[in-house]
Amino acid sequence: MCATLLPGNAVSVAAADGEDITITMVESLTSAERTAIIREIADKYEEEHPNITIEIISPPLENADNKITQMLMSGSGCDIVEARDLTITQYVNNQWIQPMDSYLDAWEEKDTLTEAAQQAIYNTGDAAYMMPYGFLWRGLYVHTDWLEEAGIETPSTWQEIYDAGVALTDTDANRYGFAFRGATLGYMYADTVIWSWLGTDQLASTDAGYFLKDGNGATIFTLPETKEALEFYKSLFTDCSPADSIAWGFAEMVQGFIGGTAAMLIQDPEVISSCEADLEEGTWDLVPFPTGPSGQAVFPNGFSGWSMTSFTEHPDEVADFILYLSNAENNTYFCKNYATIPIHTTAAEMDSYFEESHFSIYMDMANDGDTYRTCSAPMKYNVFAAYKSEVDTMYQKWLTDEITTDELLTWLDDYWTQAYADEGEKF
Template identity: 25%
Template sequence: MDISTGRTRGRHTATALALAAVLALTATACGDDGGGAGGDKGEEGTGKGEITFWDNNTAVRRDIWMEIIKDFEKKYPDIKVNYVGIPAASVQSKYDTAIQGGGLPDVGGVGAAMLAGIVGQNALEPVGDRVTASTALNGRLNAGMVESVKAAGGRKELYTVPTSASNGVLYYRTDLFKEAGLEAPTTWTKFYEAAAKLTDSGRNQFGYTIRGGAGSIAQALDAMYGQSGITSFWDASGTKTTVNDPRNVQALEKYTALYKKATPSADVNNDFTKMVAQWDSGRIGMLNHNLGSYKDHVKALGPDKFRGLPNPTTDSGARVQVSNPVDGLGLFKASRNKKAAWTFIEFAASHESNSKWNESAGAIPANTEAAKDPWVQKAEPTRLAAEALTGGSTTIVQLPYYLPDWNTISKTANEPAFQKVLLGKTSAKGFLDSLAGQLDKAQAEWKKQSR
């Protein structure tokens, strides 16, 4: 699998062919007169008029964004926000197409995982100075999230205003654990013990559901580093990845061995929606997902049949998690009304709106005032995740979102390869050695281009 810089350019060429499919989306956007790949510097504008906002996960966020937009337009009646909802699975290609062909929005949701690719095409406006000048935001954004999106952008500037983080959570069925006489899965040893004991395949009951479809790589990496205790994605030289360290290989072997022994066979194709729905059916003991599915579990199971804990620790008590992409709002360079667009970003990231959005999503607010609101204390998984993120009890392994090829490597190139590991067609070592080779090559190219 060739993970070269040409691969990224090839992806952009391919997505440009899909321009006709997104004309309906781009018709109301700000850059209809061109402006791909940084060719249009846009204008500050009057601070009034219309702006277009692309929501990067319309399937689960549309309603709350419409509420925030209504609040915004009430406070700023001279600004109208045109909402365009885009499914999370296709938002990367939509941005790539608009960058190449014109039609970018004024404001868009940009998660850390896709940030480097958009920054690399010179499509986003740096927003650090605007944050500093904002009385609503300066000093009120989580420092860790700010640093995370700075690193993800691959440059020194801040290219998106962080809005939320959604750390990995181990959800477990408290009623099933109690019936089986099991302790909470707070360590990996207890996790594996529970996965085995709660499985009765003859009765279609399983201890765990493993993610084998879309999004599987990040979850597998989380399980690997959590068990191995390795705390850095790169070695001391910064040129070789640790993904294929023997301790990670051993951890992945143990983790993937759960498939079909303590998990449903359908897991090999399950993305997060299918995995969550399967767990919510009530016949599976444990699920790894993020904070975003908390309310789904409450709706399906009620608040008393499950808990959500930070990822398990090693037997020595060390907790290591890989970074989860911080979500944020980007100001696009081609905007003809950056002043109004920034007013919307500032409003959405401020205390009240950020709290409202994150309460709906069950995520950790980036706004430090919002993070102190009562709902955070009442939503146990969010509270525990926030404490793990900010309290010093957890070491975060930063994934290399800054690599332009990261999304290609972690999705297109290796999700099918991970399925082969689950099916026993490829060894864990062979898979991780191949992944390491791709990552090392991408890192070397990035370092060369960054000189």
């Protein structure tokens, strides 16, 4: 090539030398609505860069990460992959993606990135392996018409969710209190209940939420409060959720709420748009995440973003497009339409949506850091990838009484005690 792209520059190398280039990006959190938003921004980029084509691959949601892993292992077929808080460490450890520090350092919009965005960028260490596009904090979706009909106040604690859920459950009418997630990533919901019982002050680190503070590798799974939290969590399934929710993933639990099967749902802000489209205004609401006995509401700081593969043949063009997706204008537009928390501090100035209507609860939660905390599993451990493939099966065995609570806790404690023994302290 006869030209050099300055990172973050709006002019591509390809535009300088006339080479036709195709950039292939692969989504993880796939939905038709979200893909359409990305396609819209990509089309705009193609208009400004006529010799660059953006190809978007959108595997089915439930196996998208497996598809991405296969493509990365093959070392071909993609230039950009969607990395998540659950997958980024695996991608870095296997050298499937490469740092973008030089591009980010020269980017004129880096100074308006939020603190949360900075933390996500450097989640795996000192190098910038990902540019996040937004954050997925959880809230409580409720059918307010169901609650009003039953004379029940909107729940603000886990116990109130359970009490309301039991009262609203009518199996003969196929109406249940809670949309339970028993399939893929269901364990993350158990984690939030446990952390809300314990509080984050007992934890070694909020990015290693299975280990105790000053515990020399001791895990949370030996505490009586953890057992109590797990048994409470199981009661949500047995007492106020459909039996078939043992197999519910994201799509099924959302449909359970929107379709009128379940009164309450814990989910991310991306569900706002589905509720606005399919439910009558005034019949539903989104309220802050529930607190536990600790007085805290603890949930994952879920994030996803775009990473450049280590084998792309066009790193300058790929980085340019990633930063184009990530500029304040495009990110604000994307986050409003996809309902995620933006990465730029200027988002609320650019669009009042982020301080209004249903989305405003996330601003309220962000302003009350004493109550609303974020936490995650120990994702920096190499064994986390294997853990993800096993833990949901163990939870399903427990929920269906194939194993006891004590047996599940022993398995969890043994797993992470061994991880600490093998890999040391990674927090």
